[in-house]
Amino acid sequence: KAGVTQxxxxxxxxxxxxxxxxxxxxxxxxxxxxxxxxxxQGLQFLFEYFSETQRNKGNFPGRFSGRQFSNSRSEMNVxxxxxxxxxxxxxxxxxxxxxxxxxxxxxxxxxxL
Amino acid sequence: GENVEQxxxxxxxxxxxxxxxxxxxxxxxxxxxxxxxxxxxxxxxxIIDIRSNVGEKKDQRIAVTxxxxxxxFSLHITETQPEDxxxxxxxxxxxxxxxxxxxxxxxxxxxx
Numbered sequence: 001k002a003g004v005t006q007x008x009x010x011x012x013x014x015x016x017x018x019x020x021x022x023x024x025x026x027x028x029x030x031x032x033x034x035x036x037x038x039x040x041q042g043l044q045f046l047f048e049y050f051s052e053t054q055r056n057k058g059n060f061p062g063r064f065s066g067r068q069f070s071n072s073r074s075e076m077n078v079x080x081x082x083x084x085x086x087x088x089x090x091x092x093x094x095x096x097x098x099x100x101x102x103x104x105x106x107x108x109x110x111x112x113l
Numbered sequence: 114g115e116n117v118e119q120x121x122x123x124x125x126x127x128x129x130x131x132x133x134x135x136x137x138x139x140x141x142x143x144x145x146x147x148x149x150x151x152x153x154x155x156x157x158x159x160i161i162d163i164r165s166n167v168g169e170k171k172d173q174r175i176a177v178t179x180x181x182x183x184x185x186f187s188l189h190i191t192e193t194q195p196e197d198x199x200x201x202x203x204x205x206x207x208x209x210x211x212x213x214x215x216x217x218x219x220x221x222x223x224x225x
Contacts (some may be wrong), residue, residue, distance in 0.1 A: 100156075
C-alpha cells in the first residue's frame, strides 16, 4: 500500500510569487491535514479537509489556502510568498473522520528567496 | 484553541538509561494524545497514543501516562538505544475534531 505522497519534494521561489503543493493520501483515507514545520516551532497546524470540506483551520493568514478533490487528493496554495514562509510543509492523512493515527508524507521543502 | 507545551527541548541520555518527555495541554476537552517520532530527514511517525479514558499505556520499551486533572502527559522510554535518537512530538486534540496541536518537540540523543 503506497504511503502519503507529496510533490514536489523541493521548491525554490522568490518573494511575491505563489506556490501550489500537492498531497495524495493513502488509498481509502479521506482526511488530509497540512502542517508547517520550522526549526524550533514544531508542527504548526494549517488546515484539515474531509470529504472535500475544510473542517478546521489554524492561525495562518488568508494567503494560505487549500482544497480537497473528490479522490481525496489535496492541494495547498500560498500566495504572495514571504521570506518567513520558508519551511517544510507536511501533509498527513487519516482513515477515519477523526485525526487519530495520522500518516505523514515526506513533505515539501519550500525556500523563499 | 488548544495549546501544547513540551519539555525539555533537548535531552541527552546514556544508552540503557531512561528518558522522560513531558507535555501539558490547555483545553480540558482534549481527549486524544499521540506521540510522534521524527528521525533526521524523515517523516513523523506515530509511536504510541492514549485516550483520556486511560491513565497509562505501554508498548514494549515505550509508555505514556496521562494526568487529566493536571492536564499533562508524559512519554517514558526505558533501556534507551542509539536508534531512539530522534525528535519526539506530543500532540493533543479532541477525537471528533481534526484540529491536532503539536508541542514544539524534544530532540533526544542517546549516547552509546
